[in-house]
Amino acid sequence: MTTEDSRYEAVRSRDARFDGVFFFGVATTGIYCRPSCPAITPKRQNVSFFATAAAAQGAGFRACRRCRPDAVPGSADWNARADVVGRAVRLIGDGVVDREGVAGLAARLGYSARQVQRQLNAELGAGPIALARAQRGHTARVLLQTTSMQAAEIAFAAGFASVRQFNETIKEIYAATPTELRAGRPGRLPVAGRDGAAGVPLRLAYRGPYDTAQVFGFLAERAVAGVEEVTGEPGRRTYRRTLRLPHAPGVAEVAERAGTGGWLECSLHLGDLRDLTTATQRIRRLFDLDADPYAVAQRLSADPALAPLVAATPGLRAPGAADPEELALRAVLGDGLPLPEARHLAADLVAAHGEPLPEPSGGLTHLFPRPRDLTAAPGDLGIAVAPQRATAVRALAVALAGGSLRLDPGADRDEAERALLSLPGISTWTAGYIRMRALSDPDVLLDPALLLTLAPAHISRWRPWSSYATHYVWHAEG
CATH class of the missing domain: 3.30.310.20 (DNA-3-methyladenine glycosylase AlkA, N-terminal domain)
Known part of the structure; x- marks a missing residue:
């Protein structure tokens, strides 16, 4: 999708593979859509293309009510990118702009606010405020159409600073009031209020x-x-x-x-x-809901060794982490152990240092310990664990708590891996596993047998989807 003509061909064919990769606006209607929109294909001279929904909104287009372009998966390209734009997109998605403002986003990235603004505008056609605003609008629409929450509750849950800002944004993005948007709810999801069981x-x-x-x-x-x-x-x-x-x-x-x-x-x-x-x-x-399985399959199927695995398991994903610091601590604690033993050690750590939930929920009773909780733990972490393993976990906890190692969505992956390898007791394999899952890096090859038996030139054919090659091999091995 490198030219506008090729993008228009995707629109003509209503190709869902490109939903979220780009958006198109129609000058005669003032509406923007996803490529797979079922509406009549507009004439080429009336179509403009945008990298993001926020850019289309910034150009004055409103979201199509048929294809709901704001609700498509995120771009796998931006999520995979290791540069400042990719890191910024991941942080904005995590709500950093809503919580800390553009200044907070820039500080996490190590750039000035002006530099971040300029780079995002150049690459995505929208700055951090516009991207966060588009995300807030989408969240608000989902809540309006799937819950019975009050409008004021929805406004603040979605990240708006005021109800007035919420009303104005919804009107501008969807050409409808919140009440009108709620009236058009699909009605296919269970409707729950703030305290509803669902x-x-x-x-x-x-x-x-x-x-x-x-x-x-x-x-x-x-x-x-x-x-x-x-x-x-x-x-x-x-x-x-x-x-x-x-x-x-x-x-x-x-x-x-x-x-x-x-x-x-x-x-x-x-x-x-x-x-x-x-x-x-x-x-x-x-x-791993923002992955592009079409791009992964196309790349990996070109290798005769992987093609049968890709054909046998369409849609395989590379799971990430809900809490990167938790994932890292668990990986180091269980490094080299069979899965049942690693799980048992992690459960012991939770019981010893985890924070109890206000109320248990089924079998869920605790939050995983924070790094700072473990820095104050005894030398053996208060559990039956080998001294070297406990030392490695404590060193990792100290680095995370002190800020010398960052694993948030905007972390620099190369820097994070170097910091991990500088800590005692962390192997190259474990650092790669943390990079693959905690930092959602799609290009990490972990299978030792492949690394030993295949030439680097062969392995390079799988880039930038080596993490998926790893998972295909693991899945085939059972």
Whole structure:
């Protein structure tokens, strides 16, 4: 999709593979759409193309009510990019601009606010405020159409500073008042209020095929008691976990059985509704919902060794992490151990140092310990663990708590890996595993057999999707 003519061909063919990759606005209607919009294809001279929904909104276009272009998966390209633009997009998605402003975003990236503004405008056609505004608008629409929350509650849950700002933004983006938008709700999700048993119901969209059995199986094998649980039979499982969020703890539930409809059904039980955007983005990263399986399959299928695996498992994903620091601590604690033993150690650590939930939720009882909780732990961490392993975990906790190692969505992946390898007891494999999952790097090859038997030139053919090659091999090995 490097030229506008090729983009127009995708629009003419209503190719859903490019939903979220770009958007198009129609001058005669003032509406912007996703490439797969079912409406009559507009004439080429009336079409403009945009890198983001925020850019289309900034140009004066309103979201199409048929294809809902603001609700498509995020761009796999921006999520994969390691430069300042990719890091900024991930931080904005995590709600940093809403919580800390543009100055806070720039400080996390190590740039001035002006530099960040200029680079985002040049690459995405919209600055950080516009990108955060588009995200707030989408969150508000979801809440209006899937919950019975009051408009004022929705305004602040979505990140708006005032009800007036909320009303004006909804009117500008959707050409409808919040009341009108709510009246047009699809009605296919359970409707819950703030304290409803269903939590806040969401449909988390993804593109292409999605192998729910692979993802839920991967998470079930690694679920830590007290923090995570997987209930139900294969094909109808529910993954549940606690979330440590900026304002209050939460619990997320994701259903496996809904994976065939282009989305996963999720319920978020939040102690503070301001955490909605952050919780949503963290679950999206955990389930790798912004991946582009078409690009992955095209690249990896070109290798005869991987082609049969790709054909056998369409839609395989590379699960990320809901809490990068938790993932890193668990990886170091269980380095080299069989999965059951690693899970047992992590559960012991949770029982010894985790923060209890205000109220247990099924088998969920605790939040995973924060790094600073472990810096004050005894030398053996208060659990039955080898001294070298305890030393490695404590060193990692000190680095995370002190800020010398950052694993947030805007972290520089190369710097993070160097910092990990400088710590005692952290192997190259574990640093790569943390990079792959905690930092959602799509280009990490971890399988030792492949690294030993294949030439570097061969492995380079899989780039930038080496993480998916790793998961294909793991999945085939069972």
